[in-house]
Amino acid sequence: xEQHSDLVIVGSGGAGFVAxxxxxxxGFEKVTIIEKMAFNGGNTxxxxxxxxxxxxxxxxxxxxxxxxxAFIEDILISGQGRxxxxxxxxLADHVLENAYWLRDEIxxxxxxxxxxxxxxxxxxxxxxxxxxxxxxxxxxQKAEELGVEVIYNTKAVExxxxxxxxxxxxxxxxxxxxxxxxxxxxxxxxxxFSANVEMRQQYNTQWPTLDASIPTTNSPAIxxxxxxxxxxxxxxxxDMDAIQLYPINNPATGNYYFVDYARLIGNxxxxxxxxxxxxxxxxxxxxxxxxxxxxxDAMIYEIxxxxxxxxxxxxxxxxxxIARCLDQGVLxxxxxxxxxxxxxxxxxxxxxxxEHYNEMAAQGVDTDFNRTDLIPIGDGPYLMFACIVSVxxxxxxxQIDENAHVIDTNGNIIPNLYxxxxxxxxxxxxxxxxxxxxxxxxxxxxxAAATAYNEHLKK
Ligand code: ADP
Numbered sequence: 312x313e314q315h316s317d318l319v320i321v322g323s324g325g326a327g328f329v330a331x332x333x334x335x336x337x338g339f340e341k342v343t344i345i346e347k348m349a350f351n352g353g354n355t356x357x358x359x360x361x362x363x364x365x366x367x368x369x370x371x372x373x374x375x376x377x378x379x380x381a382f383i384e385d386i387l388i389s390g391q392g393r394x395x396x397x398x399x400x401x402l403a404d405h406v407l408e409n410a411y412w413l414r415d416e417i418x419x420x421x422x423x424x425x426x427x428x429x430x431x432x433x434x435x436x437x438x439x440x441x442x443x444x445x446x447x448x449x450x451x452q453k454a455e456e457l458g459v460e461v462i463y464n465t466k467a468v469e470x471x472x473x474x475x476x477x478x479x480x481x482x483x484x485x486x487x488x489x490x491x492x493x494x495x496x497x498x499x500x501x502x503x504f505s506a507n508v509e510m511r512q513q514y515n516t517q518w519p520t521l522d523a524s525i526p527t528t529n530s531p532a533i534x535x536x537x538x539x540x541x542x543x544x545x546x547x548x549x550d551m552d553a554i555q556l557y558p559i560n561n562p563a564t565g566n567y568y569f570v571d572y573a574r575l576i577g578n579x580x581x582x583x584x585x586x587x588x589x590x591x592x593x594x595x596x597x598x599x600x601x602x603x604x605x606x607x608d609a610m611i612y613e614i615x616x617x618x619x620x621x622x623x624x625x626x627x628x629x630x631x632x633i634a635r636c637l638d639q640g641v642l643x644x645x646x647x648x649x650x651x652x653x654x655x656x657x658x659x660x661x662x663x664x665x666e667h668y669n670e671m672a673a674q675g676v677d678t679d680f681n682r683t684d685l686i687p688i689g690d691g692p693y694l695m696f697a698c699i700v701s702v703x704x705x706x707x708x709x710q711i712d713e714n715a716h717v718i719d720t721n722g723n724i725i726p727n728l729y730x731x732x733x734x735x736x737x738x739x740x741x742x743x744x745x746x747x748x749x750x751x752x753x754x755x756x757x758x759a760a761a762t763a764y765n766e767h768l769k770k
Contacts, residue, residue, distance in 0.1 A: 316343040319493030324353030326732025327500035328450035329756030335457035347466035352447040360439040360446035361746035390740020428745035429595040436746040470544040477728035496763030503705035503733035504535030514551040526565025537734040549736040550707035556600035557703035563639040578686040586661035591682040616689040642696035650695040708736035715759035731755035
């Protein structure tokens with residue numbers, strides 16, 4: 312079976328939908344997304360949908376001073392010298408206009424409050440109402456309104472090349488082989504490879520070994536398909552060894568806790584099995600993860616006081632998650648004593664840890680771990696939950712230029728082939744900051760569609 316479209320996009324996550332919407336807005340007639348799962352959204356659906364952006368409207372209303380250069384610097388620092396500065400600057404050039412595009416043209420609703428992620432020097436993260444699911448649903452609805460075709464249960468397996476140029480995608484659906492030709496371009500938007508244990512082990516050079524004992528926060532679909540297809544078509548891969556861990560995940564599932572927003576935005580403590588703090592709770596995910604893995608049984612616990620839970624509406628907003636976690640036996644609500652007994656943590660030590668933390672908070676100095684925003688923690692009842700480390704994000708992937716062209720191993724553009732989102736490498740370098748994934752997918756998703764359109768006009 313064969314089909315011709317103007318643009319064929321592989322993957323219906325954040326990058327794929329944004330590229331499809333932009334392509335339709337520019338005037339492409341037939342835009343087709345191929346999705347291997349029976350549903351859309353990928354990791355984007357599983358995320359909080361957070362969007363880091365300097366000078367955003369919430370910052371303005373809160374009087375927070377930020378700048379484009381500060382945004383760029385934070386990304387470059389986190390990338391430890393490995394980010395491609397041209398790509399980072401491209402992201403910074405577009406991130407604010409893209410925030411308005413999402414809000415005003417696509418209809419994404421944002422909360423009036425924002426969050427502050429580790430590694431960003433100020434709070435600059437917009438947060439959509441309804442998290443990742445609502446964000447993806449809004450994109451999907453817009454795509455549908457514009458007439459984007461989404462074909463589910465269809466797995467791309469190969470980029471069809473002709474005379475050094477990408478012309479289509481070979482896919483498999485229900486045992487049938489299908490050929491999707493993208494006359495004006497093929498956009499890879501298949502995400503990273505966190506759920507591919509073999510690739511993790513192949514590329515990871517650091518401690519700890521990322522074998523199957525370490526779960527992933529990702530959708531099981533995120534196994535590097537697009538990276539491998541692009542590589543087979545001659546694409547250059549970069550930063551493949553840069554694999555990000557995430558510290559606060561449910562031991563029953565490996566997925567992150569949404570209630571962990573309490574730690575990011577409000578206040579929470581992290582303790583180990585001995586009931587002792589072991590890290591600055593506001594540190595980057597990388598530092599907390601590496602500290603967590605070293606604790607007894609690689610198990611840690613987050614403690615949220617009732618006042619924080621109430622002020623953030625946690626029990627209402629995340630009622631289904633909390634109910635599920637109670638069933639799974641990974642979370643409890645109760646007095647400190649009840650929490651300690653439930654998790655078999657020495658109560659005396661835990662109580663002393665909280666008392667000591669509150670004393671430091673009163674003085675304003677964390678002499679143990681140098682945490683800077685020392686907010687005292689109340690006397691309960693508490694929400695307490697067990698956490699393990701998971702593989703969260705892969706920084707590496709297909710090399711692109713600032714126009715989202717895929718670059719081959721000789722440094723040349725592969726004509727007609729574009730990539731956006733986690734399938735690409737180069738933007739985040741050694742470590743992606745929290746809430747920079749969606750800005751990346753939106754920026755390069757839009758650019759991929761626009762470049763394909765400009766080149767189509769020239770033909
Ligand atoms: P990003 O954040 O970069 O947009 P996501 O993880 O949100 O990435 O989305 C990637 C999407 O690509 C997922 O919906 C996933 O199921 C889909 N996908 C991955 N590999 C393939 C493939 N071989 N064929 C079709 N779809 C794929």
